[in-house]
Amino acid sequence: xxxxxxxxxxxxxxxxxxxxxxxxxxxxxxxxxxxxxxxxxxxxxxxxxxxxxxxxxxxxxxxxxxxxxxxxxxxxxxxxxxxxxxxxxxxxxxxxxxxxxxxxxxxxxxxxxxxxxxxxxxxxxxxxxxxxxxxxxxxxxxxxxxxxxxxxxxxxxxxxxxxxxxxxxxxxxxxxxxxxxxxxxxxxxxxxxxxxxxxxxxxxxxxxxxxxxxxxxxxxxxxxxxxxxxxxxxxxxxxxxxxxxxxxxxxxxxxxxxxxxxxxxxxxxxxxxxxxxxxxxxxxxxxxxxxxxxxxxxxxxxxxxxxxxxxxxxxxxxxxxxxxxxxxxxxxxxxxxxxxxxxxxxxxxxxxxxxxxxxxxxxxxxxxxxxxxxxxxxxxxxxxxxxxxxxx
Ligand code: BGC
Numbered sequence: 001x002x003x004x005x006x007x008x009x010x011x012x013x014x015x016x017x018x019x020x021x022x023x024x025x026x027x028x029x030x031x032x033x034x035x036x037x038x039x040x041x042x043x044x045x046x047x048x049x050x051x052x053x054x055x056x057x058x059x060x061x062x063x064x065x066x067x068x069x070x071x072x073x074x075x076x077x078x079x080x081x082x083x084x085x086x087x088x089x090x091x092x093x094x095x096x097x098x099x100x101x102x103x104x105x106x107x108x109x110x111x112x113x114x115x116x117x118x119x120x121x122x123x124x125x126x127x128x129x130x131x132x133x134x135x136x137x138x139x140x141x142x143x144x145x146x147x148x149x150x151x152x153x154x155x156x157x158x159x160x161x162x163x164x165x166x167x168x169x170x171x172x173x174x175x176x177x178x179x180x181x182x183x184x185x186x187x188x189x190x191x192x193x194x195x196x197x198x199x200x201x202x203x204x205x206x207x208x209x210x211x212x213x214x215x216x217x218x219x220x221x222x223x224x225x226x227x228x229x230x231x232x233x234x235x236x237x238x239x240x241x242x243x244x245x246x247x248x249x250x251x252x253x254x255x256x257x258x259x260x261x262x263x264x265x266x267x268x269x270x271x272x273x274x275x276x277x278x279x280x281x282x283x284x285x286x287x288x289x290x291x292x293x294x295x296x297x298x299x300x301x302x303x304x305x306x307x308x309x310x311x312x313x314x315x316x317x318x319x320x321x322x323x324x325x326x327x328x329x330x331x332x333x334x335x336x337x338x339x340x341x342x343x344x345x346x347x348x349x350x351x352x353x354x355x356x357x358x359x360x361x362x363x364x365x366x367x368x369x370x371x372x373x374x375x376x377x378x379x380x381x382x383x384x385x386x387x388x389x390x391x392x
Contacts, residue, residue: 004229031109039349055086056334059116064096064146067236067271068299069319070119073144076323077117084327089113096235098125105129115139115330122195123148139333142352143324146197149348154333156345156354157326159317160199164359165205168294171313171361172264173209175292183218185263188248189231190241190272197347199236202268202296205229210266222252222260233272241267241275243286249283256280256289258274264292270287272304277310300360304392306364306375316362316378325355 022151058081062070070092078088089108093101098121106129108116116138120126127150133140134152142156172178176185187210192199205225213219214226225231225248233241245265254260262280273295280290287309295302296315305311332339344351366374379385 001377005138015049029340032175049310055081055084057112058086058088058330059111059113060088060090061101061105061108061116061118061120062090062092063101063119064235065092065096066095068301069297072109073119073319073323076320077143077326080323080327082329082331087114093121096121097120102126102129106132108139109133109136111333112136113138115141115199115333117141117143117326117330118144118147118149120147120196123197124195126150126356139330141329141348143326144198144322145347146347146352148197149151151349153347153350153352155329155331155339155341156344156352157322158198158279158354158356159322159359160356161201162205164296164315164317165202165207166209167205167295167315167359167361168202168266168268168313169206170268171207171294172292173213175312176263178210178218181218183213184220185218187214187219187255187264187266188223188262188263189221189225190227190265190267190276191231192268192272193234193236194229194232196236199268200228206266206268206294219224219264221306222254223248233268233275236269236271238275238278240272241272245276245279248282254283255284256285260290265294267294268297269296270299271297273311273314274301274305275297277305281310294328296359298384300385300389303375303379303385303390307390308363308392313361313363313372315359316373317357317359318382318384320384321357325357329355 004187010019037084060074060077062074064070074090078090081088092106093104101121102125105118105126107118109129109132116133123146126147127332130140130150130152131145139154140152142153142205144158147153189310191203210219252260254262265276267276273293292308294313298314298316302311302314329339341353342356344353345354362371362375363372364375366372366377380387
């Protein structure tokens with residue numbers, strides 16, 4: 001090692017020692033200053049992120065790999081950002097593990113990401129890394145789920161979340177002809193995870209349509225679980241929904257024949273619907289006796305169940321559209337151009353400028369009079385799935 005190299009090494013060691021000391025003296029909620037990665041020109045060969053010559057560095061933080069949609073969202077986002085010339089760091093928060101996601105976003109800030117796109121496991125859990133991101137001038141996009149209690153959120157890209165619930169409630173209203181029928185019809189409710197603000201919007205949209213019928217007695221909920229807190233499903237987990245449905249079946253003497261008749265189950269999404277369907281099938285329900293079951297996402301397993309007559313509908317949110325919208329947003333931000341938004345969502349601290357994409361109903365055969373698309377048109381013809389994807 002020559003003298004110049006030795007001096008450079010010594011300088012680098014001192015610099016790193018200083019930056020580690022600076023990091024370790026920070027408290028958890030103290031904003032992190034500028035990225036600690038050494039500037040490109042002085043950095044030796046390390047694991048540090050490669051220099052970004054043209055595009056920007058984009059961090060993508062998805063909640064879990066255990067539900068189909070987030071794998072898809074992650075893939076589409078990565079694909080779209082890379083196609084736009086950016087470098088992507090895609091991370092999943094383990095299996096809905098909040099500390100893992102917090103650490104990943106912290107790391108993205110430390111790595112000097114220019115933009116971070118986040119679908120939070122728990123919308124309120126990321127205030128500290130978001131404050132650090134804001135201090136470092138990083139653009140934060142709240143993806144599909146709203147980031148709560150933070151002033152660091154630049155934009156929110158999502159689907160019209162209340163409309164998702166309205167579509168589910170209206171589907172049940174149409175299928176049971178609630179406007180004209182006397183009933184009473186028995187219904188049960190399965191909502192989403194309380195840490196996900198979407199879950200409240202979905203439930204609100206559905207209950208707003210169905211509440212008048214619950215009030216008039218045309219609809220009855222034998223378990224009494226008509227409040228969000230009673231119907232919530234931790235982590236949106238299928239097994240949790242399944243065991244709650246099993247309890248509801250036994251406690252209310254529901255049976256496919258000869259017991260309490262179950263007419264409808266309002267499930268906020270496909271993972272909860274899948275758990276409910278599994279419980280019903282195990283207890284003897286078949287395609288001929290299944291109640292109306294709603295869902296959301298058009299997950300492959302649920303489309304297979306729809307084709308088998310075990311689920312009535314799913315709200316389709318084309319995640320390709322959402323990913324493309326996020327890239328459009330980020331491109332406008334980076335170019336200093338106007339960012340197109342359609343509304344705002346209050347997050348407890350600020351009103352977040354938001355672009356809402358439009359969800360729609362998919363059923364096996366579709367119904368143009370009611371605005372439902374068929375599996376063939378929405379999912380196959382559009383290239384969202386191949387035939388093999390949705391063949392059981
Ligand atoms: C998403 C839904 C999804 C649910 C569970 C929600 O935030 O909007 O599409 O089904 O999370 O992953």
